[in-house]
Amino acid sequence: MKPVEAKDRAFGRHIAKLRKERKLTQQQLAARMNKTSSWMSQVERGVQPVERMDVLQELSDALGVSVQQLRPGAPMPTVEAGTVLEYRANDLDEARQLISGHPAVGTILGAVRPTPSKTLDELAADVDEMWELTHQGEFAEVSSRLTGLLPDLEQTVRIVEGEHQSRAFLLLARTYQALAAAFVRQDEADAAWVAADRAIWAAEQSGDPLHVCAGVFRMVHSFVRLKRLGQAEQAARTAIEALERLDSQQDLSVPGMSVLGSLYLAMGLVYARSQNRTGAREEIDKARAVAERMGEDRNDFNLEFGLVNVEIQAVSTAVELGDAGEALDIGQRIDADSLSPERRGRLLMDLGRAHAQRRHTGEALSCLLRAEALSPETVRTHVAARKAIRELVLVEGAGAPPELMALAERADALE
Numbered sequence: 001m002k003p004v005e006a007k008d009r010a011f012g013r014h015i016a017k018l019r020k021e022r023k024l025t026q027q028q029l030a031a032r033m034n035k036t037s038s039w040m041s042q043v044e045r046g047v048q049p050v051e052r053m054d055v056l057q058e059l060s061d062a063l064g065v066s067v068q069q070l071r072p073g074a075p076m077p078t079v080e081a082g083t084v085l086e087y088r089a090n091d092l093d094e095a096r097q098l099i100s101g102h103p104a105v106g107t108i109l110g111a112v113r114p115t116p117s118k119t120l121d122e123l124a125a126d127v128d129e130m131w132e133l134t135h136q137g138e139f140a141e142v143s144s145r146l147t148g149l150l151p152d153l154e155q156t157v158r159i160v161e162g163e164h165q166s167r168a169f170l171l172l173a174r175t176y177q178a179l180a181a182a183f184v185r186q187d188e189a190d191a192a193w194v195a196a197d198r199a200i201w202a203a204e205q206s207g208d209p210l211h212v213c214a215g216v217f218r219m220v221h222s223f224v225r226l227k228r229l230g231q232a233e234q235a236a237r238t239a240i241e242a243l244e245r246l247d248s249q250q251d252l253s254v255p256g257m258s259v260l261g262s263l264y265l266a267m268g269l270v271y272a273r274s275q276n277r278t279g280a281r282e283e284i285d286k287a288r289a290v291a292e293r294m295g296e297d298r299n300d301f302n303l304e305f306g307l308v309n310v311e312i313q314a315v316s317t318a319v320e321l322g323d324a325g326e327a328l329d330i331g332q333r334i335d336a337d338s339l340s341p342e343r344r345g346r347l348l349m350d351l352g353r354a355h356a357q358r359r360h361t362g363e364a365l366s367c368l369l370r371a372e373a374l375s376p377e378t379v380r381t382h383v384a385a386r387k388a389i390r391e392l393v394l395v396e397g398a399g400a401p402p403e404l405m406a407l408a409e410r411a412d413a414l415e
Contacts, residue, residue: 009046011071016044018063018070026412032062036187037412038381039091048091048140055093091139091377095146095179096191099198103154115159117152120167127171127178131302134178135340137375142182150175157205169206173199173215177302180218185342186381189225196222213239213259214301220266229270236267258300261290265305265313272320280317284310297338304343308336312343316350319384324357345375349385356388361396364388365404372407380411389413 019029030040042048043059050056053067060070102108118126126149133142153175157168176199183192196219203211216239223232243260246252252260268283288310297306311334318327331351336344352367368389372379379385390413393400408414 005046005049008049011050012044012046014070015059015063018065019044022063029062033058036381038186039093041380041410041412042091048093052093092143092179092182092186092188092191095143095150095182096188098146098150099179099191099194103150103198104158107155107158120156120160120164120171123149123153123156123168123171127174130175131178134182135302135304135342137185137342137345137377139182139186139377142178146175146179150179157202166206169202170208170211173202173206173208173211174302175199176202177211177215177218180215180222181302184218184221184225185377187225187383189222192222192225193219210253210256210259211301213243213256213263214303217259217262217266217301217303220263220270224266224269224273227273229274232270233267236263236270239263240267254294254298255300257290257294258298258303258305261287261294261310262301262303262305264290265310268313268317269320272317275321277321280321284314284317287313304339308334308339309343312336312339312347312350315347315354319350319353319357322357324354327351327354328358341374342378345371345378347371348374349378349382353384353388356392359395361392361401361404364392365401365407368407369403372410379407386411386413 019026025037026040026044027037030037033040039048043050050059056067056070060067063070126145130142130145130149133139133145153168153172157165157172160168176195180192180195180199183189183195196215199218200212200215203209203215216235220232220236223229223235240260240263243252243256243263246256247260264283264287268280268287271277271279271283288307291305291307291310294306297304297308299305303309311330315327315331315334318324318330327350331347331354334347336347348367348371352364352371355361355364355367368379368385371385379389389404389408389411392404393408393414396404
């Protein structure tokens with residue numbers, strides 16, 4: 001992650017001062033701009049730089065000051081009459097802008113005649129590195145890297161030929177899958193939908209049907225975050241039925257099992273959100289059976305599927321259904337050391353939520369702090385985690401531990 005620059009830290013303090021003078025919470029100021037309170041917190045901490053003139057203008061309008069008061073020396077804005085700026089942002093600000101509109105219309109029209117700036121091997125290394133950053137929760141860095149990587153890939157798939165084109169499309173599909181995963185984790189579900197749809201298209205062009213199904217998995221999670229559970233179920237079911245048909249014919253590879261098992265877990269999440277206990281547990285049992293057949297934890301298609309991941313999802317499902325005791329019993333048996341920081345952080349977050357449901361403040365706080373150390377954004381941007389922190393503060397009242405209050409402040413859980 002890029003270090004916080006002094007000018008961005010100073011700008012953030014200035015924004016916080018103006019906000020407090022107007023007796024606004026971060027959530028209220030963010031709402032005026034149609035942005036997330038997490039994004040506003042990152043701006044005030046200097047983590048999220050604000051350089052775009054349209055965002056500066058929105059921020060100044062929300063605070064009731066001029067752009068020059070907000071940032072002395074900034075140029076006067078020149079916005080055409082009738083133009084309406086509508087923008088939401090967070091760590092993935094640049095990435096969201098990048099996928100707006102057609103990615104390579106200039107090349108299609110012949111207005112641009114690009115030449116590859118990198119070899120396919122170099123692009124593949126960049127895609128692998130971006131997935132590592134995604135698993136680590138370094139979303140601001142993901143966004144920054146994409147500004148060069150995604151245009152390169154979109155141009156490359158349109159100018160290479162033969163087997164090189166298939167490989168290029170597969171790299172493009174993997175990139176959009178990573179972007180969809182990052183958007184989901186930052187609660188940017190509409191952008192995740194766009195990225196997942198493009199991942200599915202690129203995977204189909206590559207000739208790799210399992211990557212198509214992996215893209216469907218990303219789309220299911222975007223639908224869940226949008227609370228479109230019917231669409232999520234339909235998307236998951238169509239892919240599951242096709243993979244089950246292959247499996248019944250003994251034509252499903254081990255990587256294919258990873259996708260099928262992951263889709264069972266996604267379907268379990270859909271049912272859990274619908275409070276369908278029976279359905280959720282049946283899907284987890286199906287995923288567990290697939291993982292047992294595989295016999296090892298794998299990371300096909302960056303899904304991190306295996307027995308450990310199934311049990312992590314079982315914990316999350318139990319918490320979602322309000323079964324804190326079951327979640328804690330399962331969690332005690334899990335050894336997640338081999339998984340990514342994001343997955344380990346997610347497990348600790350869910351265990352913290354389970355302890356919070358039981359009013360075990362000390363245990364809940366310990367889990368949440370360890371989750372934050374592993375994957376800060378998992379705790380600071382996840383709606384359920386922030387809700388659990390807020391409930392702990394309310395339960396403890398005036399006697400709330402300083403560590404809990406500090407965590408609540410970092411997560412904007414009190415606003």
